[in-house]
Amino acid sequence: MDINREYRTIKEVVGPLMVVDHVQDVKFDELVEIEEHGGDRRLGRVLEVNGDKAVVQLFESAQGLRVSDSKVRFEGHSIELGVSRDMLGRVFDGMGNPIDGGPAIIPERLMDINGAPLNPVARAYPDEFIQTGISAIDGLNTLVRGQKLPVFSGSGLPHAQLAAQIARQAKVLDDNSEFAVVFAAIGITFEEADFFIRDFQKTGAIDRSVLFMNYANDPPVERISTPRIAITCAEYLAYELGMQVLVILTDITNYAEALREVSAARKEVPGRRGYPGYLYTDLATLYERAGRIRGKKGSITQIPILTMPEDDKTHPIPDLTGYITEGQIILSRDLYRKGIVPPIDVLPSLSRLKDKGIGKGKTREDHSDTMNQLFAAYARGKEAKELSVVLGEAALSDIDKLYAKFADEFERRYVSQGFYTNRSIEETLKIGWELLSILPKSELKRVKEAYIEQYLPPAIADEYEEEQEQIDVEAEE
Numbered sequence: 001m002d003i004n005r006e007y008r009t010i011k012e013v014v015g016p017l018m019v020v021d022h023v024q025d026v027k028f029d030e031l032v033e034i035e036e037h038g039g040d041r042r043l044g045r046v047l048e049v050n051g052d053k054a055v056v057q058l059f060e061s062a063q064g065l066r067v068s069d070s071k072v073r074f075e076g077h078s079i080e081l082g083v084s085r086d087m088l089g090r091v092f093d094g095m096g097n098p099i100d101g102g103p104a105i106i107p108e109r110l111m112d113i114n115g116a117p118l119n120p121v122a123r124a125y126p127d128e129f130i131q132t133g134i135s136a137i138d139g140l141n142t143l144v145r146g147q148k149l150p151v152f153s154g155s156g157l158p159h160a161q162l163a164a165q166i167a168r169q170a171k172v173l174d175d176n177s178e179f180a181v182v183f184a185a186i187g188i189t190f191e192e193a194d195f196f197i198r199d200f201q202k203t204g205a206i207d208r209s210v211l212f213m214n215y216a217n218d219p220p221v222e223r224i225s226t227p228r229i230a231i232t233c234a235e236y237l238a239y240e241l242g243m244q245v246l247v248i249l250t251d252i253t254n255y256a257e258a259l260r261e262v263s264a265a266r267k268e269v270p271g272r273r274g275y276p277g278y279l280y281t282d283l284a285t286l287y288e289r290a291g292r293i294r295g296k297k298g299s300i301t302q303i304p305i306l307t308m309p310e311d312d313k314t315h316p317i318p319d320l321t322g323y324i325t326e327g328q329i330i331l332s333r334d335l336y337r338k339g340i341v342p343p344i345d346v347l348p349s350l351s352r353l354k355d356k357g358i359g360k361g362k363t364r365e366d367h368s369d370t371m372n373q374l375f376a377a378y379a380r381g382k383e384a385k386e387l388s389v390v391l392g393e394a395a396l397s398d399i400d401k402l403y404a405k406f407a408d409e410f411e412r413r414y415v416s417q418g419f420y421t422n423r424s425i426e427e428t429l430k431i432g433w434e435l436l437s438i439l440p441k442s443e444l445k446r447v448k449e450a451y452i453e454q455y456l457p458p459a460i461a462d463e464y465e466e467e468q469e470q471i472d473v474e475a476e477e
Contacts, residue, residue: 007072011053013065015265016221018044018056020072026054029078029114034058037069043095044221045079047266057262059095060219078114081229082107083236087210088180091197094214094226096233111236113228115289124292126326127356129363130246130301133169133422134162136344136415137351139432140371141329144357145172145244146292148302148325150252152318154311157331160192161419162342163248163305168205169422170246173362177297178243181209184230187216187223187254210237220258227255231289231300238298245298247290250305252283256317272316280320287324327351340416347379363425366451370432373446374410377439381407399443406438433457 009021018034032044034056042065048055056072081096084105091100098104126146132138143149153159167181183200185193193213200206210233214226227249234245249255256275263276271277290302304325308318311333322328332345358367384400385407396404414431417423423431433455436444444452 005074007074008070010067010070010072013062013067016058016062016219016262017047017265018058018062018072020054020056022052023049023054023074024052026074031075031077031079032056033073033075034065035071035073037066046074047262055266057221058219059221059225078112079225079229080110081113081232082110083233083240084108085237085241087233088237089207089209091211091213092229094186094212094218094222094229096212096229099213109236109240111232113225113232114285115228115232115235118289118291118293122293122295124294125356126292126299126301126353127362128175129173129357129425131169131171131173131425132166133424134165134342134344135417135423135428135431136342136346136349137166137329138363138423138425139367139414139428140346140354140374141327141344141349141351142354142357142363143170143301143303143351144353145301146290146299147327147351147353147357148287148290148304149327149329149351150318150321150325151303151305151329151331152313152321153305153307153331154333155307155309157307157333157336157343158341158419159250159305159307159331160195162331163250163303164196164199165342165419166303167200167209167246167248168203172244173425175244178241179208180234180237180243180245181205182212182230182234182237182245182247183209184212184214184227184247184249186214186226186249186251187218187258188214188251189216216254220261223255223258224262227252227286231286231302234300235289238300239293239296240298242297245300247300247302248305249286249302252304252306252321253309253317256283275316279316280323283320284324287321326353335411335415338411340411341418342415344415346415347375347382364429366447366455367425367429369447369451370429370436370455373436373444374414374432376446377403377406377436377443378410381405381410399440402439406435409438410435429455 007020011019011021026049028046030046034042042060044056044058046054047057082105084107086105093099126144128145130143130145171179200209212226212230214223234247237243238245260275290300292299306317309315327350330345330349332343335343381403384404388396434457437457
């Protein structure tokens, strides 16, 4: 039988780290309890074991801790989360303790927050459409069940509102299974936390959600555990209860900063921009816990949100996140200045799995063609607008003027829908076709003729067709 040994051999405390001497049978990542002379208890975890020395990372400040009077107890297991169906509709702190004034959770089982290794062969390919109600995502950068799709934002951009909107509106079409949202806020302000909690309660989204709130004034070490606790809760809901779970993590930048802080306290050799060399591996331990498992009904879809320092997408955090995940949704400061919300920049955004989640039986047979045509038309429209800035509008050809008009209308009607408009995929595709009707039929080279006949609004199309014919006549003259 294991006996939890107590030690009074604390050698030193440096920042959030504590060194304990003469330890036996201590394992990496083991949970540690520090008991002070007055009976107060603090928690930590084993960060490193070297011979008979253990480096312990405290989950709270070491301020006021008297080394000589304190006892250290190694618990023999890593940090565990007590999980239950009753967690739905509740708000917890970053360590999984209720903070909404409700009763403590009676756990159905305890789960290791680091998760269990998953055999890659057991993974099922993500191929089912998730409707977020946001046209720029659903129509052009489609989210698929089991995918990990990050949002790259910048300081001051409305990623919090976008996260709340996705959490409110997201659903799997034509699926009878339950849908749940696990929301983890990492290192956010009280103001942001209040916004999320109020929004979820006001809209009723709280009933199918589990919220984990880690505040900016909480210790950095807690920040490292919060996303793992959230994903562990999601794994229970998905794989034990068969639910479709969407995990939203905001802000991953705060998580990486906490990693850097702990790495500096350990005096490790820094990597790019001072972040630890294992940042890639560490982020992968979070992101790779998304997906579907063969034979299991449930799934975990992840949307990590990060603010790019100085809007630089080559910064290590977005750079490494982009390597691991399956695409990215990029928010644009220029669009936000124009008053377009959500300010999603569709051209550099990408969902690598979108082709698997759209088409007949999933969204609609014309989805793929429409998407390609909208991308092409918007790209050309932006080029035309840039050209008109340099050379003046008079230098544009008539067709380029139509494309420039298309680009403006696309941003105004398709992308800018506000944070409280929930569009079905049919509405999104309908708006897409209405916008394509601005262009003459001869320009719709990426769409099958049959779809043009079926879906292109005739009245508007004919009007522009006549306009084009008039242009051709004038050109001949």
